[in-house]
Amino acid sequence: QVQLVESGGGSVQAGGSLRLSCVYSASTNYMAWFRQAPGKEREGSATIYTGSGYTAYADSVKGRFTISQDKAKNTVYLRMNSLQPEDTATYYCAATFSAISSRNWKSEGLYKYWGQGTQVTVSS
Numbered sequence: 001q002v003q004l005v006e007s008g009g010g011s012v013q014a015g016g017s018l019r020l021s022c023v024y025s026a027s028t029n030y031m032a033w034f035r036q037a038p039g040k041e042r043e044g045s046a047t048i049y050t051g052s053g054y055t056a057y058a059d060s061v062k063g064r065f066t067i068s069q070d071k072a073k074n075t076v077y078l079r080m081n082s083l084q085p086e087d088t089a090t091y092y093c094a095a096t097f098s099a100i101s102s103r104n105w106k107s108e109g110l111y112k113y114w115g116q117g118t119q120v121t122v123s124s
Helices: none
Strands: 004-007 010-013 018-024 030-036 043-049 055-057 065-070 075-080 089-096 118-123
Touching: 004 089, 018 030, 018 089, 018 118, 030 065, 030 075, 043 065, 043 075, 055 065
Parallel strands: 010 118
Antiparallel strands: 004 018, 018 075, 030 043, 030 089, 043 055, 065 075, 089 118
8 A cells, every 4th residue: 555645735826836745655656746726627737657757747737837756765755837827736746657658648547556645725
């Protein structure tokens, strides 16, 4: 069983930045950040292949968000810059041993392990 614990959420004004952290209890092949806004479905924001460090991003966050990892600290990060009100959501860390591709990484069902979520609120 892999446990994931997110932190770093909070309230920020538009244009601001936050860094989310996800501490994991055991290594997996892929880790990702998803988000869910009120009344909307959960959507993938970014993923990282823990082996090579390969990353992929949703178009909505590309160029503003950066996913990274620190294996020594068992932590995956999501650096979020130029935040906008539409980025307001609960952000979840997810992990999987499954094979992920650039075409299917945003599929929730591929991720077996999930954190409890951390709230990000961006005000205009």
